[in-house]
Amino acid sequence: MSKIVLGPNQYGKAENRVVRIYRDTAEHEIRDVNVTTALRGDFAAAHTHGDQRDVLPTDTQKNTCYAYAKEKGIGEIEDYALDLARHFVTDIEPVTGARVVVEEYGWQRLSEHAFVRAGQEVRTAQVTLENDREWVVSGLKDLTVLKSTGSEFHGFLRDGYTTLAETRDRIMATSLVARWRYLHTDVDWGKAYADIRSILLARFAEVHSLALQQTLWEMGKGVLEAHSEVAEAMLSAPNKHHFAVDLSPFGLDNPNEVFHADDRPYGLIECNVTRDDAPDAGPAWQTVAGLS
Amino acid sequence: MSKIVLGPNQYGKAENRVVRIYRDTAEHEIRDVNVTTALRGDFAAAHTHGDQRDVLPTDTQKNTCYAYAKEKGIGEIEDYALDLARHFVTDIEPVTGARVVVEEYGWQRLSEHAFVRAGQEVRTAQVTLENDREWVVSGLKDLTVLKSTGSEFHGFLRDGYTTLAETRDRIMATSLVARWRYLHTDVDWGKAYADIRSILLARFAEVHSLALQQTLWEMGKGVLEAHSEVAEAMLSAPNKHHFAVDLSPFGLDNPNEVFHADDRPYGLIECNVTRDDAPDAGPAWQTVAGLS
Amino acid sequence: MSKIVLGPNQYGKAENRVVRIYRDTAEHEIRDVNVTTALRGDFAAAHTHGDQRDVLPTDTQKNTCYAYAKEKGIGEIEDYALDLARHFVTDIEPVTGARVVVEEYGWQRLSEHAFVRAGQEVRTAQVTLENDREWVVSGLKDLTVLKSTGSEFHGFLRDGYTTLAETRDRIMATSLVARWRYLHTDVDWGKAYADIRSILLARFAEVHSLALQQTLWEMGKGVLEAHSEVAEAMLSAPNKHHFAVDLSPFGLDNPNEVFHADDRPYGLIECNVTRDDAPDAGPAWQTVAGLS
Amino acid sequence: MSKIVLGPNQYGKAENRVVRIYRDTAEHEIRDVNVTTALRGDFAAAHTHGDQRDVLPTDTQKNTCYAYAKEKGIGEIEDYALDLARHFVTDIEPVTGARVVVEEYGWQRLSEHAFVRAGQEVRTAQVTLENDREWVVSGLKDLTVLKSTGSEFHGFLRDGYTTLAETRDRIMATSLVARWRYLHTDVDWGKAYADIRSILLARFAEVHSLALQQTLWEMGKGVLEAHSEVAEAMLSAPNKHHFAVDLSPFGLDNPNEVFHADDRPYGLIECNVTRDDAPDAGPAWQTVAGLS
Known part of the structure; x- marks a missing residue:
């Protein structure tokens, strides 16, 4: 008779709406993104026994998205996504794989520090880390x-x-x-x-x-x-x-x-x-x- | 004791998605609008007895929006809305007032006959005709x-x-x-x-x-x-x-x-x-x- | 020559998503609402000179919505809206009128403390206070x-x-x-x-x-x-x-x-x-x- | 040097909003679905040369969804989806695989022939046919x-x-x-x-x-x-x-x-x-x- 087992799974924080202003000079820059992180690894205990000892909270993932916007900055969204994914896989022991998806909304400059949303289109990046x-x-x-x-x-x-x-x-x-x-x-x-x-x-x-x-x-x-x-x-x-x-x-x-x-x-x-x-x-x- | 009577009312066709291409020369023009019409007048019989004799169907209003895009063309949306509203009030006997609302979506030229949607913003016009x-x-x-x-x-x-x-x-x-x-x-x-x-x-x-x-x-x-x-x-x-x-x-x-x-x-x-x-x-x- | 003046105006906090759980007995009750408040009065100075001394922040209005969910509770949404509107008009000196709009989402009971959203329809209440x-x-x-x-x-x-x-x-x-x-x-x-x-x-x-x-x-x-x-x-x-x-x-x-x-x-x-x-x-x- | 080739592809008609009424007795039944079809096969010529000879139009797929609602009826959505998928794979020579996705919206009876939408949830079925x-x-x-x-x-x-x-x-x-x-x-x-x-x-x-x-x-x-x-x-x-x-x-x-x-x-x-x-x-x- 078949046994019921946990199959593929992932968890993360979806749609972190991070806005990063660069204001080192009078002419500000804006980066406006929507970030979703998902972690993969052996999280069986969390599912079968509610044991969270290997589970980095989605709230922490959210914090990391905001902190990295300062620590690493937000340049190209591919780099931002790679930085986040590498951090989770490298620094968080139970995490063996990660997917980070970023959407970026464009702004057009009105003045040194005023902007108007440009276009409808959204730039996207999806980064996946697995098995090195x-x-x-x-x-x-x-x-x-x-x-x-x-x-x-x-x-x-x-x-x-x-x-x-x-x-x-x-x-x-x-x-x-x-x-x-x-x-x-x-x-x-x-x-x-x-x-x-x-x-x-x-x-x-x-x-x-x-x-x-x-x-x-x-x-x-x-x-x-x-x-x-x-x-x-x-x-x-x-x-x-x-x-x-x-x-x-x-x-x-x-x-x-x-x-x-x-x-x-x-x-x-x-x-x-x-x-x-x-x-x-x-x-x-x-x-x-x-x-x- | 109070009597129950019909109060203010209007009816029309909402969100007619009319696209008008001007193609008289190699360089085409596009007008992309969302038109809503509403007619006012004495439509008590339609409400209280289901008597439609004074009711111009909303389907006819829709047809008129499309026909006018050809007959009158779509220049500025205020003119298009005024043309439609004046027609309903002038030409349709039971109609004594009209409201026409137009939203216009902007396009940016890519080539003589290709376009890309520009911006998120929507231009609007609301025209109201009543009592001449x-x-x-x-x-x-x-x-x-x-x-x-x-x-x-x-x-x-x-x-x-x-x-x-x-x-x-x-x-x-x-x-x-x-x-x-x-x-x-x-x-x-x-x-x-x-x-x-x-x-x-x-x-x-x-x-x-x-x-x-x-x-x-x-x-x-x-x-x-x-x-x-x-x-x-x-x-x-x-x-x-x-x-x-x-x-x-x-x-x-x-x-x-x-x-x-x-x-x-x-x-x-x-x-x-x-x-x-x-x-x-x-x-x-x-x-x-x-x-x- | 005409003078430019401030016309009608109002301001408030829109779409406060307040959920109130009643848990005094094992069988919990839930009230799930979306509250919008708008205050009216003489707020000319805030507009023409940026003078906020008469302006109760929208953040305070938000706080009040949440605090009232505890202080007064959320029974029928009409009462909740009336309580809020009366408070603003009575207790906040510059406020002479208020509008409070509440939407309520229905839930169906699954167990003593589990619920499933019921239906698509939304119950609404709009309360307006002006001139006593x-x-x-x-x-x-x-x-x-x-x-x-x-x-x-x-x-x-x-x-x-x-x-x-x-x-x-x-x-x-x-x-x-x-x-x-x-x-x-x-x-x-x-x-x-x-x-x-x-x-x-x-x-x-x-x-x-x-x-x-x-x-x-x-x-x-x-x-x-x-x-x-x-x-x-x-x-x-x-x-x-x-x-x-x-x-x-x-x-x-x-x-x-x-x-x-x-x-x-x-x-x-x-x-x-x-x-x-x-x-x-x-x-x-x-x-x-x-x-x- | 690498050659550029066509990879996986599919095409179909998305979101056909089919409503089927059973009215053989005074007590009507309603089935309200949203059907998407996608066909797979060797459609290289359509891509690389615009040659449509093997391409059954998406308009035909739409017609088939509506016709099958009459011919086969809409019972359980899994059967409806299987009927459509089998038809495309069996009867349309170039088609070697098909995916049909159906969403169903629930209605609650008010009377013999009146209904009110029930709940927010949507029942779904996704059928895939490939390699027999x-x-x-x-x-x-x-x-x-x-x-x-x-x-x-x-x-x-x-x-x-x-x-x-x-x-x-x-x-x-x-x-x-x-x-x-x-x-x-x-x-x-x-x-x-x-x-x-x-x-x-x-x-x-x-x-x-x-x-x-x-x-x-x-x-x-x-x-x-x-x-x-x-x-x-x-x-x-x-x-x-x-x-x-x-x-x-x-x-x-x-x-x-x-x-x-x-x-x-x-x-x-x-x-x-x-x-x-x-x-x-x-x-x-x-x-x-x-x-x-």
């Missing part, structure tokens, strides 16, 4: 883009449930999630991020699209071609449908000028673009057994 | 701003429930809602909007603040001083608290460098800045009997 | 209801933008907001709330509806007929459209069995049902000059 | 529970960043996500769901908790002990902190009666409880290469 190895996945989310032409969709497979008309001209819009795994940690994170973001936007704008799949592939390929330090890129894109409204009942034509932006359902296209010799991703993306 | 008069309230919301210094709070009233420490230096951050009522409709809406937004940002940045109240007052005053066509301005600002974290248990000082950005509760400061001779606002702001 | 008078508006929101038949819509006004087909049978669904103003404060709040909620649900279920307007009217009328202590009721109801899907391309009929539940746009129907001799509502519902 | 095998993971989310006593936290590991006080009595609250993988598909899904939900609630209420980890373990163990058809259970629980408010500045004691319910940060505890002889989960939970 480190994985860094950087990315962005909520990057909302739209093309008013230059997008087709036709020649698709049809079955008995297919009613969709083919089109040679449609709006293509998405709220992009892009994440890319680095081959190592010897990277100028900020420079790489800015350049990859530019490539994603440029490829979205330039590629004459026969399918959202093709656009994503071209975006991912563009990133890998330009960045040898990137092993693979993952792109996830809701197809935010814009339906041309039938205005003929009102005696009006509508040559793709008036659209209804619909909410749900939406297409969801996801793909990974990789190198044929990319080393194994290990736990870089992994969400084990349903864990986040 | 027209009121226009323009505004913005979700304009998130932060000052890393130049904000104090002290000398306040204290009672037995007061524990707050005085401060000479704190972060001040808010997600501003600003709305202003125009004296008439002979306004260059787009130019006025851009200039008022600039004034709001500049005053936020420039004013050395002794209280969020003072900053709001100065913002409102700045708008009225520069814009004689504005009767009054309403400013609503959550005080998004950023608490300096006590790092002393870790042997670290924190001279306003590391903050926790808290969610709830938040201060909520609201004020109206007006002219002493401003004509009555009538129903411009009004939400009658709890109606939206 | 008190107004109480109670209500609920997010009460989501649906009828799978017994709803028609036809005989409506048509114009050139009308395409809607008439229907003798449709789904009617809404997420109801209902609020009612009491004539006085000598009310058994909990009993009245429970009974009014029952009436609203019963009328929704029973009324064969020719329009959402009619259903709202009948709900409001039902409340006023049964509750002489209620002056008026306000009902706001999004018409959450459920569109019967055309399955004929797949050789299937669809006699109102399969629907798409759409998000936006939605109809929005709002009405007030009142007594012909109801005393003036004063500031009970009022949101002055765009203030909340 | 089928995996079913059922679950629930947004089940918000709270214990007002019977929860301790002490004896934990301390480091230089630890400031947390030990406690012998605290509020424990969470919004539970629970998911469990079935060993096969020969299950009475509805009966199993109802029973597992009961076990989760009962264990939460009964277990005197020394840590949220322990409570989750006991919940998972309870499920596996009672349900031999379940291979493993995954529990993810935000620790929704309720902080006892310090009322001593106001001369009040607070023996765990008044709490502030905080939003962020929150603890996040996740664990998997499994059988030592559980067969490999394969792709049941898997999100490959960052895909959802």
Whole structure:
């Protein structure tokens, strides 16, 4: 008969909203982040007997996030995440693995010490430490883009449930999630991020699209071609449908000028673009057994 | 004994997500709006007897929003809202009043026909027609701003429930809602909007603040001083608290460098800045009997 | 030339998330509320000169909400709101008016001291004190209801933008907001709330509806007929459209069995049902000059 | 030199909001679901050349969801998801794998054909078909529970960043996500769901908790002990902190009666409880290469 045992597990403090002001000169700098830490190791006793002797409280993890913002500062979010993850794995004996996820919100300068939130998009970093190895996945989310032409969709497979008309001209819009795994940690994170973001936007704008799949592939390929330090890129894109409204009942034509932006359902296209010799991703993306 | 009667009422179609592309030249333009219409009049029969003969369906209101995006186009949102409101009041016999609310989302150009969503803020317009008069309230919301210094709070009233420490230096951050009522409709809406937004940002940045109240007052005053066509301005600002974290248990000082950005509760400061001779606002702001 | 002056204003602490446990016996009780306070009075100096001497900090208002949960307890939310509002107006000299809004979340008992959140709906109370008078508006929101038949819509006004087909049978669904103003404060709040909620649900279920307007009217009328202590009721109801899907391309009929539940746009129907001799509502519902 | 290639990918239609009414008798039944489909297979040509000949449109997937609600009906969501997944893999030649995720919203009966939304929690099912095998993971989310006593936290590991006080009595609250993988598909899904939900609630209420980890373990163990058809259970629980408010500045004691319910940060505890002889989960939970 089977025995019931503890499987994969992790615990941490989610969504620490850390704001770091650099104010050494009259011109202040701001770093605005949302940090989540998760620790892994042998925490069986905490589960099966409520024995906390090996459990560093999530409250302590929170304190560490704030203290490190002062001790180490917050430069690039990848470094901040690595610092935190290395600390937990190195300094806290029962901890054998860690995942740290950071989201960063952008601000635009108004004056020496006033700022306005810039854009909707969020820069992201996910760092995983396990078995003396480190994985860094950087990315962005909520990057909302739209093309008013230059997008087709036709020649698709049809079955008995297919009613969709083919089109040679449609709006293509998405709220992009892009994440890319680095081959190592010897990277100028900020420079790489800015350049990859530019490539994603440029490829979205330039590629004459026969399918959202093709656009994503071209975006991912563009990133890998330009960045040898990137092993693979993952792109996830809701197809935010814009339906041309039938205005003929009102005696009006509508040559793709008036659209209804619909909410749900939406297409969801996801793909990974990789190198044929990319080393194994290990736990870089992994969400084990349903864990986040 | 009292008789039960129908009080104020209105009905309409909320959140029509209209996107209008101008594509007459290679360089496309995009207008992305969220339109809500509400009609007022004597609709007692619809309520008390289910008699719809005077009720223009909300579906028709929706159609009109889309059709007008073609027929009239979408230029400035105030004009689009006025066109719709005037149509309903003028052309639909039982309709004696109308309110049209438009939100506009900004896009930044990537190429001739590709765009990326710009900023978080939303431009707004609320138009009310009643008794042959027209009121226009323009505004913005979700304009998130932060000052890393130049904000104090002290000398306040204290009672037995007061524990707050005085401060000479704190972060001040808010997600501003600003709305202003125009004296008439002979306004260059787009130019006025851009200039008022600039004034709001500049005053936020420039004013050395002794209280969020003072900053709001100065913002409102700045708008009225520069814009004689504005009767009054309403400013609503959550005080998004950023608490300096006590790092002393870790042997670290924190001279306003590391903050926790808290969610709830938040201060909520609201004020109206007006002219002493401003004509009555009538129903411009009004939400009658709890109606939206 | 006009002078720029301070208009209506208020300030307070929004969304204090107070949880009160009664644990005097083994069977605990829980009250889970979200409290917002706003104070009114002559706060001109705080705005124009940053002079805080008359300003009771929003932090103090927060403290008071938590302290009152102990001192006065949290029984019915109307009493809790009245206690807070009376305190501010009576005990804090510069305060001449107050508004306190409370939302309450329901819990269902699992054991003596374990609970599970019950339902989506939220009970609400809004109390306004001004000029030695008190107004109480109670209500609920997010009460989501649906009828799978017994709803028609036809005989409506048509114009050139009308395409809607008439229907003798449709789904009617809404997420109801209902609020009612009491004539006085000598009310058994909990009993009245429970009974009014029952009436609203019963009328929704029973009324064969020719329009959402009619259903709202009948709900409001039902409340006023049964509750002489209620002056008026306000009902706001999004018409959450459920569109019967055309399955004929797949050789299937669809006699109102399969629907798409759409998000936006939605109809929005709002009405007030009142007594012909109801005393003036004063500031009970009022949101002055765009203030909340 | 490395070659850039397409990695894992999938595409589908997300969040089809299907409502199915059974109206064969006067007492109607309602099934209210949110369905997401994703297809897997060799879709390289669509990515690299925009060639859609093997791509069944997401619009067709949507149509199929609605058509199946009529053709097959919506009984238990696991069956509905399996029907859809099997159809795509069996009937659509290029499709070699499928994932279908269904969320179900509960309704409580008011009358023969009127209903009110019940509770906040959502029942979930995730079905994965690959390589002629089928995996079913059922679950629930947004089940918000709270214990007002019977929860301790002490004896934990301390480091230089630890400031947390030990406690012998605290509020424990969470919004539970629970998911469990079935060993096969020969299950009475509805009966199993109802029973597992009961076990989760009962264990939460009964277990005197020394840590949220322990409570989750006991919940998972309870499920596996009672349900031999379940291979493993995954529990993810935000620790929704309720902080006892310090009322001593106001001369009040607070023996765990008044709490502030905080939003962020929150603890996040996740664990998997499994059988030592559980067969490999394969792709049941898997999100490959960052895909959802």
